[in-house]
Amino acid sequence: MNVVGRQMPRSGAATRQYSDNDDSNFIEVPSKWLQSAANLPQDYGFYGGEGGSKWNRNVQRSMNSGNEFPLDPPSPLNSSRTASLRKADGGFSTEYSPGLLDLHSFDTELIPELPVNNPYDGFSLNQPAQSKSLEDSDVYLAANNNTNRANSVAKIKVVVRKRPLNKKEIAKKEDDIITIEPNSNALTVHETKLKVDLTEYVERHEFVFDAVLHENVSNDAVYAETVKPVVPLIFQKTKATCFAYGQTGSGKTYTMQPLPLRASQDMLRLIQNTYRNQGFQLFLSFFEIYGGKLYDLLSDRRSLCMREDGKKQVCIVGLQEYKVNDAETIKDLIEKGSATRSTGTTGANEESSRSHAILQLVIKRSADGSESKPPRVVGKLSFIDLAGSERGADTTDNDKQTRMEGAEINKSLLALKECIRALDNDQNHIPFRGSKLTEVLRDSFVGNSRTIMISCVSPNSGSCEHTLNTLRYADRVKSLSKGNNSKRDLPSSTISKDSNSQLSSSSSAQMSNLEGTTTDGLNGSGRFGWSRGLDREASPSPKLERVPSGRADNTFVSGYSDYYRGHKGGQVDMSVDDYDNSEDIFEQEKPYRSKNKKAETYNVPATDNRMRKNLSDLSSNNTSSDDDLNVLLKEEEDLVAAHRGLIEETMELVREEMNLLIEAEQPGNQVDDYVSNLNSILSQKAAGILKLQSQLANFKQRLNEHNVLVSSARY
Numbered sequence: 117m118n119v120v121g122r123q124m125p126r127s128g129a130a131t132r133q134y135s136d137n138d139d140s141n142f143i144e145v146p147s148k149w150l151q152s153a154a155n156l157p158q159d160y161g162f163y164g165g166e167g168g169s170k171w172n173r174n175v176q177r178s179m180n181s182g183n184e185f186p187l188d189p190p191s192p193l194n195s196s197r198t199a200s201l202r203k204a205d206g207g208f209s210t211e212y213s214p215g216l217l218d219l220h221s222f223d224t225e226l227i228p229e230l231p232v233n234n235p236y237d238g239f240s241l242n243q244p245a246q247s248k249s250l251e252d253s254d255v256y257l258a259a260n261n262n263t264n265r266a267n268s269v270a271k272i273k274v275v276v277r278k279r280p281l282n283k284k285e286i287a288k289k290e291d292d293i294i295t296i297e298p299n300s301n302a303l304t305v306h307e308t309k310l311k312v313d314l315t316e317y318v319e320r321h322e323f324v325f326d327a328v329l330h331e332n333v334s335n336d337a338v339y340a341e342t343v344k345p346v347v348p349l350i351f352q353k354t355k356a357t358c359f360a361y362g363q364t365g366s367g368k369t370y371t372m373q374p375l376p377l378r379a380s381q382d383m384l385r386l387i388q389n390t391y392r393n394q395g396f397q398l399f400l401s402f403f404e405i406y407g408g409k410l411y412d413l414l415s416d417r418r419s420l421c422m423r424e425d426g427k428k429q430v431c432i433v434g435l436q437e438y439k440v441n442d443a444e445t446i447k448d449l450i451e452k453g454s455a456t457r458s459t460g461t462t463g464a465n466e467e468s469s470r471s472h473a474i475l476q477l478v479i480k481r482s483a484d485g486s487e488s489k490p491p492r493v494v495g496k497l498s499f500i501d502l503a504g505s506e507r508g509a510d511t512t513d514n515d516k517q518t519r520m521e522g523a524e525i526n527k528s529l530l531a532l533k534e535c536i537r538a539l540d541n542d543q544n545h546i547p548f549r550g551s552k553l554t555e556v557l558r559d560s561f562v563g564n565s566r567t568i569m570i571s572c573v574s575p576n577s578g579s580c581e582h583t584l585n586t587l588r589y590a591d592r593v594k595s596l597s598k599g600n601n602s603k604r605d606l607p608s609s610t611i612s613k614d615s616n617s618q619l620s621s622s623s624s625a626q627m628s629n630l631e632g633t634t635t636d637g638l639n640g641s642g643r644f645g646w647s648r649g650l651d652r653e654a655s656p657s658p659k660l661e662r663v664p665s666g667r668a669d670n671t672f673v674s675g676y677s678d679y680y681r682g683h684k685g686g687q688v689d690m691s692v693d694d695y696d697n698s699e700d701i702f703e704q705e706k707p708y709r710s711k712n713k714k715a716e717t718y719n720v721p722a723t724d725n726r727m728r729k730n731l732s733d734l735s736s737n738n739t740s741s742d743d744d745l746n747v748l749l750k751e752e753e754d755l756v757a758a759h760r761g762l763i764e765e766t767m768e769l770v771r772e773e774m775n776l777l778i779e780a781e782q783p784g785n786q787v788d789d790y791v792s793n794l795n796s797i798l799s800q801k802a803a804g805i806l807k808l809q810s811q812l813a814n815f816k817q818r819l820n821e822h823n824v825l826v827s828s829a830r831y
């Protein structure tokens with residue numbers, strides 16, 4: 117694919133629009149390049165449409181045959197890749213005037229309120245402008261309750277996109293472990309796990325987000341679901357940020373690539389139609405954060421400097437910003453910037469992005485609505501293609517430089533999460549200083565802002581852990597959001613690997629109780645709240661509900677009820693005959709249990725035997741009804757599941773703690789960030805332990821009530 121072969125503006129073809137002003141870095145794109153954006157193909161990706169290459173990494177790789185892992189981020193001046201690009205794209209960089217000024221130091225302040233036509237009025241990006249006087253517009257806006265409609269666009273939207281299995285994964289016969297219900301915003305990850313006896317089982321993790329996009333969803337549909345609704349708001353003084361998050365190779369770039377072009381096409385249509393002659397202009401800049409430093413991707417990777425002005429506005433000194441009037445030019449600029457982006461090799465993906473790339477579309481307007489005065493920022497739409505999320509953990513295969521990058525990436529992802537959470541909770545203090553990324557995005561976190569997070573996930577079984585991490589990150593972003601309907605990652609059930617027909621119970625029943633979540637109907641019981649024995653009469657498929665959670669296998673499959681039913685005395689006897697004779701209710705479990713008879717015989721832990729025995733005694737003493745017993749069994753099962761859940765959560769928190777320590781050791785680390793993050797992690801750990809202790813105490817109490825414990829002193 118020809119990445120840099122597109123004809124770029126010729127020297128002298130562009131005229132500086134504001135030659136009399138200090139802000140002479142605004143570039144007018146010649147009218148001869150103007151094309152109808154609508155003429156572009158619908159799914160016109162940055163690099164030749166969907167399925168095309170990444171952000172030109174192949175080109176970069178071939179150009180950058182030398183060391184891909186310099187000890188310091190390569191400077192623009194010594195980058196052979198950049199030099200090649202400069203040459204290859206026909207002197208592009210010299211055709212635009214270099215950025216001379218701090219673009220943001222004078223124009224990030226929002227312009228005074230100027231009436232504009234209501235973009236929501238029968239909002240159609242293709243509709244011609246309605247000519248209205250400014251006074252008319254005022255009345256018009258009020259009458260159409262514009263604010264309410266703008267408010268209906270969620271402040272934070274978390275969307276998950278699953279990519280299809282790729283050829284390599286198919287060749288390796290990897291399973292697709294993510295299922296998405298049709299027309300639902302939930303997805304389930306089926307995680308294969310090994311028990312201590314090395315038998316496999318599948319744990320299901322269910323997540324709910326604002327939208328879940330399956331592998332066949334087009335980039336057009338992704339745009340419609342994510343960015344399109346916020347485009348009109350940019351003309352209403354909104355700063356919006358859209359970012360893709362996920363493991364390397366999960367489709368972040370593939371997802372992000374087409375979005376700015378589509379958004380800018382829509383913006384241009386609004387400018388040329390709805391807002392015609394109202395002085396709105398579109399500007400584009402493209403830079404990256406690599407190793408904590410900023411580089412202009414549209415200016416030969418010139419090193420940039422970030423400053424704060426007296427009004428605490430973030431200024432990126434020297435950032436080149438282009439005034440654009442047509443989609444073709446925007447596409448060219450994005451191609452050019454993408455080709456300059458840093459990539460490198462990790463153990464996970466040889467084409468992994470090592471930097472955060474930030475593309476900004478800025479709507480400006482002259483103060484008096486005409487083009488005679490320097491324009492000021494009205495709104496901004498930022499697109500961020502984040503570095504691979506697993507990079508922070510990638511410390512074994514690579515060198516010190518890579519580890520440093522990983523730490524920086526981790527830091528920025530953590531800070532980003534914190535900022536979004538603070539943003540959505542209307543906190544006064546936004547912790548944007550946590551990383552360069554969030555500092556740069558500072559003005560997107562204050563005032564009227566919108567955030568769209570697209571979590572990209574790989575469907576293959578080999579990526580399961582990363583996929584779960586990505587979804588948990590997304591879940592955390594969403595979970596503290598006001599009025600969210602997201603549920604925590606719940607290991608919703610366990611399925612025997614070798615007995616697909618046997619659904620087991622859900623540990624989430626207990627989570628559901630603890631967290632006060634509601635359950636929705638699933639075979640007469642809650643989606644997360646599986647009730648096994650007690651619902652037996654009502655359930656249409658009672659036999660599928662008989663396998664205890666986490667034990668749809670050879671150890672506990674018989675359940676205590678077997679003893680209750682099969683043994684009148686205290687003696688434990690696990691013969692096949694006994695199972696086969698329990699003809700009435702366990703029909704479907706028979707083959708499974710028979711098959712695993714041996715394991716059952718040998719794998720029952722001593723404590724479990726003791727509990728079984730006592731439950732058996734309970735039944736033989738006839739002190740409790742069958743239902744009572746089932747309730748007790750379920751409580752025990754829930755406790756074990758909660759315990760398992762806590763261990764997983766603790767491991768995740770320990771991982772976060774380790775990252776925190778790595779960050780703490782970095783020069784210039786903010787101690788207050790360290791303190792607050794550590795505090796938050798420790799609080800989460802303590803809360804988890806407390807919760808489990810309370811559940812344990814309740815269960816112990818219940819066992820005591822039924823005289824089940826061998827000796828209460830032991831517990």
Ligand SMILES: Nc1ncnc2c1ncn2[C@@H]1O[C@H](COP(=O)(O)OP(=O)(O)OP(=O)(O)O)[C@@H](O)[C@H]1O
Pocket residue numbers: 167168169170278279280282331362363364365366367368369370371465467468469502503504505572
């Ligand atoms: N939804 C999708 N449909 C078809 N192909 C996809 C999809 N998502 C990703 N791909 C393909 O998968 C590969 C990896 O995607 P991509 O480069 O976007 O991953 P990434 O998350 O940006 O990785 P990195 O973090 O390393 O940059 C690419 O070849 C891309 O074309």
